[in-house]
Amino acid sequence: VKKLVIADPLGAAVDPIYSVPDAGASAQEYLLAMYAFPIQIYCDFSAYTDMAIGLATLIGVRLPQNFLAPYGAASMTEHWRRWHITLASWMRDYVYIPLGGNRGAFARQLGNTMLTMGIVGLWHGASFCFVLWGLYNGLLIVLERVAARLRAAMRPLPQLPRPVRVVRTFHLIAAGGILFRAPDLATGERVAAGMFLAPLEP
Numbered sequence: 631v632k633k634l635v636i637a638d639p640l641g642a643a644v645d646p647i648y649s650v651p652d653a654g655a656s657a658q659e660y661l662l663a664m665y666a667f668p669i670q671i672y673c674d675f676s677a678y679t680d681m682a683i684g685l686a687t688l689i690g691v692r693l694p695q696n697f698l699a700p701y702g703a704a705s706m707t708e709h710w711r712r713w714h715i716t717l718a719s720w721m722r723d724y725v726y727i728p729l730g731g732n733r734g735a736f737a738r739q740l741g742n743t744m745l746t747m748g749i750v751g752l753w754h755g756a757s758f759c760f761v762l763w764g765l766y767n768g769l770l771i772v773l774e775r776v777a778a779r780l781r782a783a784m785r786p787l788p789q790l791p792r793p794v795r796v797v798r799t800f801h802l803i804a805a806g807g808i809l810f811r812a813p814d815l816a817t818g819e820r821v822a823a824g825m826f827l828a829p830l831e832p
Contacts, residue, residue, distance in 0.1 A: 631677075637674040641670050643663070648811055648812055657825055657831075664804050664825065667807045671811075672700065676697040683696075697715065699712060701800050705799055709799060721750055725746045740772045748761055748768060757814075758815065759810070770802055805822075808821050
């Protein structure tokens with residue numbers, strides 16, 4: 631259902647925005663593409679892992695859960711604990727921890743995070759957009775860790791309500807999705823700019 635009823639129809643709406651050199655789309659269509667793509671890719675990715683888990687269960691093999699309501703996350707750090715869990719866990723165990731993980735100076739920890747997320751981007755394909763997407767996610771996680779350390783040092787600082795943080799996190803994910811979906815930087819720039827510069831539909 632997630633694949634055929636949700637992901638594929640959304641893909642039919644999103645793909646033309648990224649495929650046509652000058653889509654001639656309205657600002658609303660560019661905006662819809664930005665919001666629709668995260669839903670499309672989640673329903674697509676989680677559907678095929680659900681099918682794999684279900685088929686494996688039929689023959690007595692228990693596969694690990696791979697998605698855990700990732701768009702209910704209130705931070706990018708939490709999102710990556712819920713999104714593509716097997717990939718995130720592998721990168722943590724075989725890239726982040728061997729680099730030093732949370733050991734050593736705080737700046738070194740942040741550098742380890744950026745390098746790991748850059749590799750996560752490269753894992754998706756040999757594209758500059760994928761690498762930038764990984765570094766974008768890494769930067770957001772780094773900023774969260776820096777903010778958490780500042781909050782700890784300057785208590786009491788108020789925290790935004792969780793629903794507000796969930797909405798904020800989803801918007802950050804959706805914005806980064808432009809880099810992930812775009813075949814090249816020029817297309818990504820066109821889509822990002824189109825939401826503000828393209829004509830509005832009457």
